[in-house]
Amino acid sequence: MAITMAQALNTALHDAMEADDKVVMFGEDVGTLGGVFRITDKLQERFGDKRCFDTPLAESGIVGSAIGMAMYGYKPVVEMQFDGFTYPAFEQIVSHLAKMPNRSRGTVRLPVVVRIPYGGGIGAVEHHSESPEAFFSHVAGLKIVSPGTPSDGYSLLRRSIDSPDPVIFFEPKRRYWLKEDAELPVTTEPFGTAVVRRQGTTATLLAYGPMVRTALDTATAAEEEGWDLEVVDLRTLNPFDAETVVASVRKTGHAVVIHEAQVFAGFGAEVAAQITERAFYDLEAPVLRVGGFDVPYPAAKLEEFFLPDTDRILDAVERSLSF
């Protein structure tokens, strides 16, 4: 059956709430409305307004109270309405969600999932298209997840909710309507592993979230050039599966990391360093990074010039191959 990413995430929330009555879902407009992207559609109807509820408009309040509820014994899943509106919650995430388990020497556990629809490509107005994953990847104590397929949307969200550690769950909003033939529930590869989505020999494309589809499309387009590209989907940025990444790069000798976020100090820098440290002698060329330019996310009609696409990725592959 063809399912979309949005349906997969909605079903994952539903099934997790069905399986464990300590799982609660809250945020702005997630109850009556079912979320602005309808990811929480019908959850309140099904589970009542103590399990799925609308909060006052306050992101710090949402994450901070999720921490308190988790200390009490709940497993809160909270929604930040858009990437650009996560920032008011930054302090609660960085200073408490990430650190409290460590500060308490493990006596406090915070099984909280912060869901963030992120990234561009939907023609939105300012502050609705950001890719803030690098900020959070820099924080020890957080697991960082970003699914690239509907099945992974389901499976990784279920495991994130089961995780005893806090998880920042980045949902690629432009892929909410991406379809895949799959039956739910589905269990995909283990949490913390990367997956080779396409086998190839010429060079490795490394992507996550919204860019997985783009990387696969690029690999198809590259066949015309006679290039056989391998595509690795990172799936979780932390934990980072260096083994799968390095195995692929050992095989191809060329690595191109792709994300929507600005390149400067983006997550690609971490990937490049990991590869360089572990597979320096297998590299035929420096690891190249492809992403957005180092500028604020532009107006909707200019986003196509900002966002990495097949051409920009192929250009990088060519630079790598001709190094």
Next chain:
Amino acid sequence: MDAAPLTPDPAGLLPPVQPVQLLDDQGVLHEVDGYPLDLKDEDFRNLYRFMVLARRVDKQAINLQRQGQLGVYASLLGQEAAQVGGAYALDEQDWVFPSYREMGAALVRGVDPGKILQLFRGTWLSDHDPHATHFGLLSIPIATQALHAAGFAMGAKFDGKDLVVMSYFGDGATSEGDVHEALNFAAVYDAPCVFYVQNNQYAISVPLSKQTKAPTIAHKAIGYGMPGYRCDGNDVLASYAVAKQAVERARAGDGPSLIEAVTYRMEAHTTADDPTRYRTPEELAEWNARDPIARFETFLTREGLVDDTFRAQIDDEAKAYAARMREEIYDAPHGDPLELFEHVYVEPPASYDEQRALLRRELEAG
């Protein structure tokens, strides 16, 4: 030990339980103690004119969105009186820090909505100049502009400038920390700042009852040591009179205040929203009967302040305005992609040369 008397007297900071109303639902004017109207005939006509223009601009913007000319638009339908009345209390030198719904306030302040709405066209992030217009950039991250208003007012105060700042935001925004910090900063520094809440009953789908347990939004003021005012936001005269008090207070150096204009958002939250999921047609009909323009028009007609000629004249002006707005939106500058690198820094990093070159190559390759 006797408790020291509280200063200022907290009771004096409390808002009235019933919103101040000068024009009743039938459009009959009542005098209310403490809220004198200092308006001339010409002002009455002007307020009416701005409200009609605001409604026309709003309709035009919705149409432009439907035609695909704007990516999204947040309507002010039903909030004309609150917005226009509030902004009309300001003087030339004063400033406004708006959210994203303030086309009515923009009009009053002489800002061309066709220009600020370019933000929603998405071809460029608009070329609106706050310094030229004393009207801040539209602010989409909820509540954030309230702090900018407080800071601007602090600057004016420290500099001894005769200048009042008005910050607009919604009922939902009052839940964000930024609004509380803004109220507190403005109060602590006696900054000449008026916080103008348009309580339109909803924050997207979330009704006020889920947003706060305060008796009213205006009651929040007392916690910061400033007066809370409450007015019928569908009554332009009450909205004006209350704002005028708060503005005069600020101008006199007596510090900030918080106004709650009680109104209703007649349209969807934005053109991307489906309000049938969270509110009833009955509720809508009830507020429709309290239409701010109809009410004011009944009063003006009865008083002989407007007649058919004047109405026709305003109607023509509104049509011309909408036509100009269409042109401004159609002709809005399409940002040259290479300008992505402009205005990010005054002193751009050298790496921009490389990135610009990459984009140029991409553009040339097509």
